[in-house]
Amino acid sequence: MLTITLAQADGSWENPEQIRGAVAAFVKAHLPGNAAQAHVAVQGPAPGLRFPACRQMRMGFFGYSNPYGNQTVAVTCTTPSAWTIYIPVQLVMNQAVVVAARPLGAGTLLAADDLSIIRRNASNLAGSAVVDPQLAVGQVLRFGVAAGQPILASMLDAPEVVHAGQEITLIAEGDGVRISTIAKAMENGRPGQTILVRNSSSGKVIRGTVDQAGAVLVPF
Template sequence: MKEIRLAKYGKHHAMLSCIGLLLLACSLPVSAAAENAAVIHAAVMHFVRAHLPANVSHARIHVDGPAPGLRFPGCDHLQLDFFGYGNPYGNQTVTVNCPGPSPWKLYLPVRLTISQSVVIAARSLSAGRVLDAADLSVVQRDTNSLSGGALGSPQQAIGRVLRFGTLAGQPITTSMLNAPEVVHAGEQVTVYAEGDGIRIATIANALENGRPGQAILVRNLQSGRVIRGTVTARGAVVVPF
């Protein structure tokens, strides 16, 4: 009889031990058991938004995945980084890496839609036109649809000269513009000969039109000699010697 009681006690003790192990497993943090897809998705959203350029105030971020309902092995600390070049204004890929306790890695595509102010032609404009404020408008456009050099402020275009005609609504870019001509053929201009710390000024006739930074021909009024010099922003011509 004594042996039977001991057997019953041993069996009862084993059952209590099993229940204790089950309770211990239930008390473990959820993150130690699995990572929810929604948590991973939110982490990527936060990572991308934190790396947007300071001049971007409005951006729509779309993360492709993970699929809802998927669960991944629990991770002590998720590590996020850009895969390849992290284009701050366009589409990119983010890696989600779990170093342990059960390592895994995801590559999640991210699509960015960023709007920025863009200067456009308010109406159809012809080549050679010197732009004024009435020629221009400012709209919001998706950066993914813009070519390089798009202007963000009308002040960047006012007073500049269109190199070719544009249609109403067309974005104005830096490559479409020239500085205005500040020297015109037939006008008298001041010519500065510079070199070795010496600067000599004389008067010449411009033989060509010229914009700042452009090289043109001028005729010295005293010597009659034709020389080539570079137009300055103030409409003078500089000749090195």
């Protein structure tokens, strides 16, 4: 909650422009660094609404404050009259975002020519938009997208580096000891996923975590 002391307003009623200006300044002060250039559009107060002149206002976000999207600011006057108004705010962030250059199906391993860059308002996207194509190249789409659709981080998976039936290196680590052996993968796996493998020497089935190189790690 931020308290703002204002100059005495002229007349009996608060100036709507002063309320809008105070709300815009409050929202801008709370924007993350990568949204500092966003345009803040204050929606209100509604025409015809009048509030007694205020010398001290308090500002605070009402409900969930999305730093990259629409917000609501609660404006409360504490003196000389007590009143509260809720002001909707829209953020417009025109920035470069990565989009699909053509319709792409689920499971597509993305290449550079699958992607384009356009400028658009990113504040109304449902997730974190990818802004650098190199962050998407080599990733796998979790589901299909239309041409021109923004690529979000939540749409992407790392490619599978282990496939069922493949011989892999099984590494057991613990207490400064590292032992490697050969095993057979029983499931497909991406880095960070846990899969089942069968130790080729003992025949024992073990659950381990796939690393970036395609080995499977198990603690002991």
